[in-house]
Amino acid sequence: MASFGLFETSISLFCFLIFFYFLIKKHSGYIKKTLCYPWNWPVLGMLPTIILWYKRIDVLIWVLEKSNLTFLFKGPWLTRMDLLFTVDPANIQHILSSNFTNYIKGPEMKEIFDVYGDAIFTADGELWRNIRMSSMVMFNHQGFQNFLMSITTSKLKDVLVPLFNHYSEEGTVVDLQDVFGRFMLDTTLVVITGSDPQSLSIEMPEVEFAKALENAGDSVVYRHVIPRFLWKLQNRMGLGQEKKRIEAGASFDRICAKYIFAKREEIRSQGIHHDHDHSDGECEDFLTYFMKLDTSKYEHLKTSDDKFLRDSIVSLIVAMRDTTSAALTWFFGLLLENPNVETKIRHEINTNLPKTATSQERPWSAIDHKEFLNTLVYLHAALYEAMRLYPPIPLERKTSVNSDVLPSGHKIDANSTIIYPIYALGRMRSVWGEDALEFKPDRWISETGGLRHEPSSKFLVFNSGPRSCSGKHLAMTAMKIIVVEILQNFDIKLVKGHTIEPKPRLSLHMKHGLRVTLTKRCSA
The missing domain is CATH 1.10.287 (Helix Hairpins)
Structure with missing residues (x-):
């Protein structure tokens, strides 16, 4: 009964x-x-x-401001949808750092994000530690860093700049959001699998992996706002967003299987079956690294298992491709609305650009001019400011293991879900000041002209505590390289009447893209 x-x-x-x-x-x-x-x-x-408010992010901001930065959402009876929303930096510090072991991703998040598999997004405990430690070895290796920067600069010089030249000559309207998504998909897949899908070209071909990533992200957002029994029913019947999620998962399986098979054949042909520490300066893609990994150091990693490799490929693509492309899109969108900021960035670039960088015989590269990139403090500040207002990942969630009391005084029961909407955090007046909604890169510049530090519990774009983004430095370097190359070569103008507004997704995209026209800049 x-x-x-x-x-x-x-x-x-x-x-x-x-x-x-x-x-x-x-x-x-x-x-x-x-x-x-x-x-x-x-x-x-x-x-x-x-x-009612599903597509109105501004409403959540208003509610959090009225609730002193923390708000309890009561879900329907018997649905397990009660959620605690908080943008209180003290609460965030407590959850992500001070009492880190009490707050996990949890089984519910693993279920909601199941299309991505058992990877770093949803992993907890020793599995998460093994994935993070092994990934950090790769990220921190100088050879890999040079490998990533080399891929980025060559893709810029050989593909993106010539493509923009073509669009400039033809007067073609360009969707920068689509361009950055394709650029990052190509470079990321080279870094992860060693294969270039070449999705960025004049033809702009439809890319199955990109479509699967979009549908997977939409389904995850959908599962957050619909009662569990409803999306479970849709999943069993293969309807709506769940049908798209099923198709996305099948695409991930099929495409990753090809990459894994090809990589195994490549390694087998080379006769290499052991782990090494890259001490000779050589660099490899992530898939090769994982396949050669000495699992005695990471006993929870099943590097010979196709599913583990598939999940690793998908999660790394989302972590590297979606976040960087979204950040670049919003950065240029804000730049087009704030020409004074663009002028300052161009001046900073021209003032600090090495003289050798203007040589046609030997163009500048990130590897040769790391010191130059470090001088671009205002550009760094502008990128931070863009991500403060439009964080690539707009919200995160945690589940409590045991009961707790937050610094705000809110009581947390065991197995409670806590949501910290990063998008809303960056717009809280009580956190960032009365000008929180304004795009002001200068807020990141210290009195001495350096970059001002803000605690990660306040600027949560790169996460905080033990789960802080291990690829933060590489991501910032790559974005600087891309911005410098584009601004040195082109003037960009927003298409008249084009509307810029966010679209609720796993990563924060523009609802209508970023449609612009390009004009080639004359050489000095």
Whole structure:
């Protein structure tokens, strides 16, 4: 009888949500003008309001400001959807650092993100430690860093700049979001698998992997706002977003299987079956590194298992490709709206650019001119400021192991879900000041002209505590290289009437892309 009652409640809730959907469709014009604190309905909790506000990120910001930076969302009865939202830096510091062991990704997140597999996104405990430690060895190796920078600069010189020259001559409208997504997909796949899909070209071919990543990300967001039993039902029936998720997972399986098979054949032909420490300065792609890894050092890594390798490939692509392409897109979008910032960046580049960099025989590269990139303090500040306002990953979540009390005084039960919306954190006036919504790179410049430090619990773009992004330095270096190359060669203008607004996804994209025209700059 109890199970029948739960089923009856689920069906009633399902029917109500359908009714509610058509109701808000009918009155959407009025709803967009309405702003009020979420009402906790009987049975339904606050879910109707969340559905109402699904695509209005500004509402969450308003609610958090009214709730003193921490807000408890009450989900429908029996759905396990109660969530604690917090952008309080003290709470974030406590969760991600001070009491790190009490807050894990948890089984629910693993289930929601299952399309990506058992990788660093969802891993906990010893598996996570093994993945992180082995990855950091690779990231910190000088040969790998040079390898990554070499790939980035060659892709810029040989593909992106010639492509932009073509668009400039033809007067073609370009979607920078699409360009950066393709650029990062190509460079990332070379770094991870050694194979270049060459998705960035004049033809701009449809790329199965990119489409799968988009659909997978949409399905993850969908699972966060819909009751579990609903998306579970859709998954079993192969409907809606769940159908796209299933297709995305199949694409990941098929494409990664080809990369794994090809890499095994390559290693077998070379007759190399042992781990080495790269002390000779040679560098390899991630897939080769994992396949040769001495697992006695990392007993929880199953490097001979195709599924582990598949999950590693997918998670690394998301971590490297999606985040960097999103950050670059929003950076240039803000630059186009703030020409005074662009002028300062161009001046900084021209002032510090080495004289040898203008040589046609030997163009500048990141490897040869690391000191030059380090002088670009204002560019660094502008990139930070863009990511503060538009973080590549707009929210993160954790699950508590045991009960706890946060610095804000909020009590946490065991197995509670905590959401820290990074997008909202960067826009809190009580955290960043009354000018929090303004794009002001100068807020990152110290009185002595250096880069101002902000605690990671306040600037959460690269995460905080033990899970801090191990590729932060490489990502910032790569973005500087790309920005310098583009600004040195082209003037960019936003297409008249083009609207820039965010789209709720796993990574923060622009809803309509970033449509621009390019003009080739004359050499000095």
